[in-house]
Amino acid sequence: MIVANRKSLEEILNMLKPYKKVLLLGCNECVTVCAAGGEREVGVLASELKLSRAKDGQEIEIKEQTLERQCDHEYIDQVRPFVGDYEVILSIACGAGIQYVGEKYRTKIVLPGVNTTFLGVTLEQGVWSERCQGCGECVLHMTGGVCPIARCAKSLLNGPCGGSSNGKCEVDKDLDCGWQLIIDRLKELNQLDRYEEIIPVKDWTTSRDGGPRKRLREDLRL
């Protein structure tokens, strides 16, 4: 899932300073699961905003709405009947959703209420961890199913570096060394011979270096 983190109330209040009528949009997908931008977080943020504005004697009207997804236009269309009643949209979907809402309502300012952070997994209730950076050319079959791009701080394709110590990364002593994880897993899989193979230089044009990416399935198009 895409994992995001709520921005601080202070930052959101600053962005909202000029506005009194706010449409607050959550999303029912990834940001709901990572407890950053679902219906519940919409409720909590709306309440925080109302309380702090009231404390300062300032008005704010907030319409709370959580869409099934903010990355599909059918759902974004659902706010069309009333979007015009609000001065600004505050979205707590991922960065993709926030932008797409803005693309659909071009005269509306759409503000981000979260920092979209990574593609990851739920380690346990309330703990999420990064797993993939969407590099566009997956190498998991060569690295024991552990991603060297996302899980090595230096995204080394042939690691570890000299900073790996007792299984931890030199960047942070609480961080597992991605390459230690790869080697451990290769051992478990009886594939340690793969570690001998040098992974060639990566073509980063499939990643962000080739510019924004687009995917097309001609057979699905209407």
Add this chain to the structure above:
Amino acid sequence: MRLNYPTNVKIVKVPCTGRVDILLILHAFESGVDGVYLAGCLEGECHFLRGNLRAKKRVQYAKKLLDEVGLGGARLEMYNMSSAQGQRFAEVAREMTEKIKALGPSPVKNRVRGVQDSRGQVK
């Protein structure tokens, strides 16, 4: 036991403090209360095993939110007592009342728009 406790304390009954989520607490403040406290069972004696421990964590989180909002986390507390400790219940009610009195009325009293009253009417 005919114990007295301050009349300003309004009781909202929930099956377990584990039912109390952050939104419930924030909505109470939106409705203009000066303080909120949770009276949970003693730690280790939750009928639902961990309800009171979860409530404790939520209270800690909500305190932070109240600090950020500017109401102050001190307006929210969590207490633990068993259902047999009527004396303690009355004592906590007095303690919390004194504490909130010292903090003064909520700065958002009657100022939040769109608050629903107990009948679901929007003010």
